[in-house]
Every structure is written in C-alpha cells, then in structure tokens.
Amino acid sequence: MAYRPLDETTVIDYIISRPSMKQVFAGFDALSVNEVGDGNLNLVFIVQNDAAPAESVVLKQALPYLRVAGDSWPLTRERMRYETQALLKHNELAPGLAPTVYDWDDEMSIVIMENLAEHEIMRKGLVARNRYPHFADHISTFLVNSLFFTSDLYLTGPEKKLLAAKFVNEQLRKLQEDFVYTNPYMESPENNWNPLVDAEVQAVRSDAELKMAIAEMKLAYMTHAEALIHADLHTGSIMLNERDTRVIDPEFGFFGPMAYDIGAVLQNLVLNFLSHYGHTPDRAERESYQAYLLDMIGDIWRQFARKFDETWAANNRGELVPAKYWDFPNGQEAFAAYRQRFIHNLLQEVAGHGGVKFLRRMMGIVSVWDLTSIEDLKKRAVAERLAIHIGRRWLMERKSVNSIDDLTGIVREETMGVME
C-alpha cells in the first residue's frame, strides 16, 4: 500500500485490513481509537476493542519527515524500518523485555505492537519515588542479551557484518553525534540551559582537556561497531511496573559501542538521584530513595557483569575467540581473564560515555524531565551543577575506574553535605 498518514478514522480500516489483527481482536465492531503521539515525530494510536478492553494495540506510524530544531535536521520515515528491525531483534533476543510486535508495514512506515496499558514510563515513576524490585535483573538481562548476541563474541564474522548492514541509520546517528557529542559544547542555536549554571556551562565549553576527552568518546561512538545498541536507552525509553520491564523506542539502533547503552541507563539513574534535591524536600525520605538508586546502579552493573561473563562462557561460538583458541595449558584461565579484562574495559567506557551524557543533558537541546520539572530554578541549579561535576569526573577519571563503586563513589563524594 502506498504511504499515506493515517487518522483516527482510517486507522480502523487499516487495522481491519491486516490479517494479523485477527489474532489480537475477537471482533472489529467495537474498536475505539485514541491518538496519543506528540504529533511531531510519529503518529501513535491506541486501538482498543471496547467490547473486550484487554484487547488493544499500539499502532505507530512515522510522518514523512521530521524537523528537529528548525530546519537543520530533516529525517525521512526510514527510521520506522530501523525501529521495527530493532524491536524484532529485541523480541527475539530478550523476549518479554520489549513490546511484542504483532505486525509491521515498511511501505506505510507502520509498526503494530502490544499496548503496555499497565506500565509507566520509568522517568515519571522515579520522580514519584516508586520502587521496582526486578528492574536491575530485567535491564541487565536486556543489556546482556541484546548486546552479547549481536556482537562478534557470538555471531560469526559474516553474520555480524550482514546484520550490521541492515542498520546503517545514518540520519538518526547524525542526530546523536551532534546532540550528544558536539553541539552542547559549542555555540549552537538549539542549546538551552538554566541561566543559573551559565558559569559552569561556559567553563565546560572552554576546557581544553575536557573537550579533547569528549572528542575521544565521540570517535569511539562513531567508529566502534561492537553490537546492536539501542542508542537512546534513557529512563524515558523504559516502561515498567513492579513485575515487568519493557524497553521501547529503539529507532536510533545501530552497531555501536556497548558501553553507550549501559552508560545511558546508569547515568539517567544518577540524574534522577540528583533531581530529588528538588522533588523530595524531606531529608530522610530523599536520602532513603537516593540510597536505593545508588544501590540499584551497583546492582545493575554487577548483574550485567556476571551475566555477560556467564553468557559468553556458555555461548562462545563467535568469531572473536573460538573455543579452540584457548586450547592450551591454562587456556581456560586465560579465557576467563580475557573476559574479565573485556568487562573491565567496558566499565571504563561506560564511565566515559555516561560522563559525556551528563554534560549534554545540562547544556544541549534536550534536558531530562526529572530536572526540568523542578520549578524552582535555584534548586534545579543545585542538581545541575552536581550533574556537571559528576559527569566531568566520570569522563576524566574513566581510565582509572576499577569497579562500579568508583562511579557511585564519585556521586557520593560530589553530593556529600548537599542540602543536609
């Protein structure tokens, strides 16, 4: 079918026209539609059978173009193909941790998937101090499965190259390259920041050592084709509840550095930690939740590191180091040491990419709602200054990071005594 944007009427006809929808809806007579997208990027419809409300889907359609920040970054609806491919891959590798895909249509730039009616966006839940007892387990499994099984540690050389060739994604990659690693640190019209931290922002922009370090991380981001990364894995791309976790919106997916995704998760949790200087005035309540978040960060990394190592040891069919390569006296110990060295390097890269992402959220085009929802600019500035200091230290001290405690330790040191 030739591309045309759907509306609240035509979406019903479209749903009825797809054979796959017979598996979801017992009947099509009582379908209702709710358009919930923001209208800039994509159309997002929730379609529900009012005769059996548990039967519902999300239909997402890319608009023919997207203009971010004026006219400078035009995007085609190719991005929906990347999102669909990545969603299918995530469903295959981490079942239950991404929304189930029911159907897709490349011509129409449409994907139809599970409606996560009982889940909340994690960013909102964290601001409300909700607790998620399974999140560390779930997200570490998602990260291990989506990263390990798309890397050279598992795939053969040709499998990896042919899969990577399906994720060229040159337009959305440019957005991240510009908005994470470049524009925030120089004059660019779309940047915005709290005027109360202007001195810190200007200091970042003219700090030669820091700028060189950011450029080094950018080079790694642009060139290290390690695995299929989500590439936008902040807490706004995670929907969850007490039992269940789903990673959504992987349209930025491409073959990049594993550490970028891990760093995004950990760094967003620290930003939420900082936001409670604004959101949670009660000291005991704040400190309790902040301690919970720091524990969660440690827990996510430790579970990730353990599962990654175990998964690698148990599934070493990839090109990088075939089992036979370690077939010599003490070879198994060498393989184990090699895995640990790999994971250790990964943590240092997490510190680097995560560090940059702190900075970009404070002075680039998009902040995080955790902070922008603090109405008192002075309180917000307290959190933002800390974010800049912590980000700088994660980045600049990355090569001496030895354990996750070094990263949470920097958070503890920088926030010690703040608003006691």
Place this chain on the structure above:
Amino acid sequence: MAYRPLDETTVIDYIISRPSMKQVFAGFDALSVNEVGDGNLNLVFIVQNDAAPAESVVLKQALPYLRVAGDSWPLTRERMRYETQALLKHNELAPGLAPTVYDWDDEMSIVIMENLAEHEIMRKGLVARNRYPHFADHISTFLVNSLFFTSDLYLTGPEKKLLAAKFVNEQLRKLQEDFVYTNPYMESPENNWNPLVDAEVQAVRSDAELKMAIAEMKLAYMTHAEALIHADLHTGSIMLNERDTRVIDPEFGFFGPMAYDIGAVLQNLVLNFLSHYGHTPDRAERESYQAYLLDMIGDIWRQFARKFDETWAANNRGELVPAKYWDFPNGQEAFAAYRQRFIHNLLQEVAGHGGVKFLRRMMGIVSVWDLTSIEDLKKRAVAERLAIHIGRRWLMERKSVNSIDDLTGIVREETMGVME
C-alpha cells in the same frame, strides 16, 4: 552480459565490445593476449596492441568461486566489485598512486586497468636490494589520502555511513580475521611453519598474555570502522620503480582500523630486513641495506604523521570535531594537541596490528616470499626467530610506544650481533 569466464580468445572480443577501449587502443587488429594469473583466484589477461606496444591493459576477472585451503573458505566473485570500488576510490583520492581504471563490469566481475609494464612487485625488488628514493613520500601520501578522506575526520556522518555500507565484504574479511588473528595461534590444518622454529611457534600458541593481546587486536580489527583500509597492504600489493609507486589488489578493502594498513607496510619492510640474513651474505652490503630499510620505516611514519596532521588541519570539514568546536581561547592549541594525541594512539595501534602480523607470517597459512625464498632452512630460521621476537615485542609493548624510533629500536635491539 551474463557472467562467463573469458579465455584468451573471447577476451579480445570482449575488449573490442567495450566503448571505453577506443580511448586506449588506436586499433584492434593487432591485439595479443597473455594470461598471467595464477588461475586459482582470478583470471588476469594482459592485452596489448602489437602495432603499438605502449597500448596495453590488464583485464582481471574473478572466477565464480575460490577455495582457499581446501573446502573451508568458499568465496563468491563479489570480491571483484569490492576491488573495483576500492580502486576507483583510490584513483579519486590518491591519483597516480593506484593503477588507472579504464572500465569495469559488475555482471562479468571484470575490471580493466592500466598495465604497469615498467613497475616491479616491491617484495621482489627489496630482496634484490633495490632502492626507491620516492617510496616513503608516495606511500605516506597514499596512506594519508586513502585513510583521512574516508574517515569521520573528513566525511560527514551520513557520507561516511553510506560509503561504509558499500564495503560490507563479509567473506574476505572473514579470511583475514581467521588467517591473521586466529588460526595461526591454534591448531588448524592450513598452518605451516619451518620445523626449526617449532619451539617458538608452540610457545606463542600457549602464551596466555600474548593470546589475550592478539584477541584484543582482533576485536579492534573487527569493530573499529575508522576508514576505508586496503587491508592487504604488504609489499606484494605494491608495484613501483625509481620514479613511481602504485598500490594494487585492494579486494579486501573495508572500513577498519587505519593502523592496520600502516602496520602492514612497516612490518613487511622489517620482514624484508630480516630476510637479508639469508639473501645477503656480505656483511657490509647487508648492513647497509638493512640500515636503508630502517631509515625508510622511520621516514614513512614521520612523513605520514606530518602529512596527516597538516591534511586534517587544512580539511577539517568532518563530523568528528567541527572547526567551531575548537572556538574558545586556546582552542586552536587544543585542536593541535588533539590531532597529536590521535596520531600518537595510531602509532601504538600500528605496533599492535603490525606485531600480530609478524607472528601470523611465521606460523599461519601464508608466509612471505622474502623468507620462503631462503633455501637454507637454518638461515631462514634465524630470520624467523627474530620476526617472532620482534612481533611479540611490538605487540606487548605497544602501549608504551612513543615514537617510531621505539619500533625500529626493537628491531635494532633484537638483531644486535646476529651473524656479525
């Protein structure tokens, strides 16, 4: 035209059928053909106008499949498309340093190019102790132009990704992954080595630290998509004479680490240095030529580093660090320091990849003719042992390498007093 392999008769009809050939040949009545390929990999015909012998071309055609080392590594004739694309790119970026391409035909897996009748294969010339006064200048220009202008330092993000997507080359990449970074260091039927260095070979295969270092370089080789590299730039892929240098056979080309190409050139020159313990019994003559080769290595790197830096400073239109990013007090000094840091890292990676390539030539599927042409196995073993020691040190000491003199210094130290 549907694919069919040409022979000495049909190649003439084919040449006559191509309009492009009217630019090369004044007439087609006196064409003669000489098949010069080895018959395994490709057909290679030299077609000459006997009425005007200066008029000649090389026509290269891929056979429908290639089997290297028995049945294990089947390849399709796709490789001719990669070779053609890379040759065209090299002609565009480094004119005069690759054979001119006159015509190509993807259906027939054919490329027609300049016949380099007055050039010799560098490997043979080096064994004969020939000198090439312009080689360091030429090859450093080839490396700078082919690497810099296909990297994120010059191309925009989308340009780079779209160009890289044309060089998936998953089959030939697997060959290099296996034969350079894996199989030589474990039991594999195609490996072969001089029995007199068996102890050294077995020591490499069971050296845990060394194996971990090789696996680290392999990961970099597989994942670091920095620039369009030649990926087989040994001295058998260079044809030259006293005035002129051409880089041939880029069918392995893909987006990989810049250091791999640079390391290949430098490391092959060291192997040739070592081969003269067999080829040049006269001590004064040998030492003079060996000194010449070490000077050449230093010269190539220093010219490369200078030209790379100057080219980057003068052509900073890429995505990695736009000029505006350095627009702050002392920003130009920071940009210069960043370039130097990049080039310094590159040298350390040259040591790593070059080091591995020493080892693979001593115990993998393909040695180098410089060494295999030494008939006396004992003399050959002298050179091979040194190659293993030097390769090991380049690799294991790579992170403390600060200048090219450190790498040539290792050659000097390891060869001091040998056969005086």
